[in-house]
Amino acid sequence: MVQVTERIHRGLFSRLFNSIIGVAIGFVLIPVSMMLIGWNEYRTIHRAKGLIEGESVVVDLANSDNIDSAYSGKLIHAIGLATTSESLSDPEFGVSGKLLQLRRMVEMYQWVEKVESKTRKKIGGGEETVKTYSYDKQWLPGREESENFHEVSGHINPQQRFSAQQSISNHATFGAFALRPEQVSKIDRWTEARLDEGSLFEKFDLAERERFKVEGGYVYYSHRRPDSTAPQVGDQRIRLEVVQPTQISVLGKQDQNAISPFKTSNGEIIDSLHVGQVSASEMFANLKQQNTFLAMLLRVAGWGLSVVGFMLIASPLKTLTDIVPFFGKMVGAVTFFIAVILGSCVSLITVSIAWVAVRPLYSISLLTIVCVVIFILLRRRWNPDKTSRQQISVIEQTQQ
Known part of the structure; x- marks a missing residue:
């Protein structure tokens, strides 16, 4: 196996410029994810109704x-x-x-190029990417375009x-x-x-x-x-x-x-x-499974787009804190956690709204759950619970 190494250096301002572009992309991805999720719910229910009708009229x-x-x-x-x-x-x-x-x-039997990238943050906000190109010979269909290696x-x-x-x-x-x-x-x-x-x-x-x-x-x-x-x-x-x-x-x-x-x-x-x-029943069962699988796949895709969108919106903050790599990692973990929560809320709200016309009871239940979760999170964030306040009071009295 043959290996070739390439090093790419990027400064803070270059990364910050790219992250600002990422913010614009993030604001596009979130509505796109909502449209995808909404369309998928409509498609799933529409398809399910069609299959139920077909199963009721099929002739063996x-x-x-x-x-x-x-x-x-x-x-x-x-x-x-x-x-x-x-x-x-x-x-x-x-x-x-x-x-x-x-x-x-x-x-x-041909040459195949594989690329491995490792990125290391540097003090000052820059980063260094090391790309390792390895070349090996394998049996593969078609032809790898070696002129692009x-x-x-x-x-x-x-x-x-x-x-x-x-x-x-x-x-x-x-x-x-x-x-x-x-x-x-x-x-x-x-x-x-x-x-x-x-x-x-x-x-x-x-x-x-x-x-x-x-x-x-x-x-x-x-x-x-x-x-x-x-x-x-x-x-x-x-x-x-x-x-x-x-x-x-x-x-x-x-x-x-x-x-x-x-x-x-x-x-x-x-x-x-x-x-x-x-049998006909087995074939319809298979079609229903395909519909369910596609529905779950598109839901995950929509949720993923939403999470990525929120992460891109927060990317300038992470880039700035990368001036000290340790803080950058901490902020990255926090922004990812927040993006997952926000992406999940957006996805669930979109699904519940899409269900209003076809599954009103499910829609109301799901909206209620989302609202309760958001309320609990906000309450814990801004108002410490009564037990915590009592514990603090007891500690203060003991110290006195």
């Missing part, structure tokens, strides 16, 4: 081999075999067959001889129904393709065939003689995978001879596909 098809016009336009659930009459093939390697999907995954000399990655590709059947069927390519792409039961070394390299000339080697499910390629145990920069390894016809479960609208996205009365789209035999 007993047989996907026949199309019943009575269910045209309705939300249906069906289980059957996904297959295709179309033959897919790799344009360069001899792999082909009546497949739902075929992909070529390509990795290149900090230290280009001696770490150049060549262009790839082969690139990754994927083919999807455009004529796949599901019983009597046709499958859209985007539905086929969701069938992800990948298996290793059978490699026939006799036909695998037919499209290459004799000289280039010597550069290939099949080992452990990979096709190795090198400008020299390939060696999987001692690869050289620029060597590639290729893995071919396929999706064979398989059993699937589909949820969507019966649209003539296809299953298309179903739109509920509130505009929510229901369009789901699972590999294997999955």
Whole structure:
């Protein structure tokens, strides 16, 4: 492994200027976080209502081999075999067959740059950042742009001889129904393709065939003689995978001879596909879990933006106190704690306001909790409790 070190020095005024810009960004992030949280609550409830409606009207098809016009336009659930009459093939390697999907995954042995930064505060408000650039060789998909490395000399990655590709059947069927390519792409039961070394390299000339080697499910390629145990920069390894016809479960609208996205009365789209035999109730349970997970993820993201916003607003104070690094650390810890409290309050208030129209009882309860917490914090901050005052009085009397 090769390492290169770089030192960057920044003075107090440079840092203070950046922190003032951070204040402006902070005042933007807080309303953005509120809008994100509010929109997310609306989206979550809207989606939940759509899924409840869909689950109440879905029709289970007993047989996907026949199309019943009575269910045209309705939300249906069906289980059957996904297959295709179309033959897919790799344009360069001899792999082909009546497949739902075929992909070529390509990795290149190449230089990789990793950067580690350590920042040290200095007396007077300045700071020193030490960046360590390390270079190592790894198998990775694609090509790392070595021309953008900090230290280009001696770490150049060549262009790839082969690139990754994927083919999807455009004529796949599901019983009597046709499958859209985007539905086929969701069938992800990948298996290793059978490699026939006799036909695998037919499209290459004799000289280039010597550069290939099949080992452990990979096709190795090198400008020299390939060696999987001692690869050289620029060597590639290729893995071919396929999706064979398989059993699937589909949820969507019966649209003539296809299953298309179903739109509920509130505009929510229901369009789901699972590999294997999955019941309608299980598929809806999965959709509800996805909705809940996304809701929590966006709530955390909104809360995080709010906390960062408050920290940026307080950043000039921390920068000034960094004149003495010890005090800077203390102020940083305090501002972080306050930012977490304020960010949490803003997030909870935004959620409760967003719930007013759809969950008024939850909204009132949440607002009450937030107000009580704020009241307790303010009371403890500005008015010591009765017990504390009594303890102080007892101590004074004892001293007298």
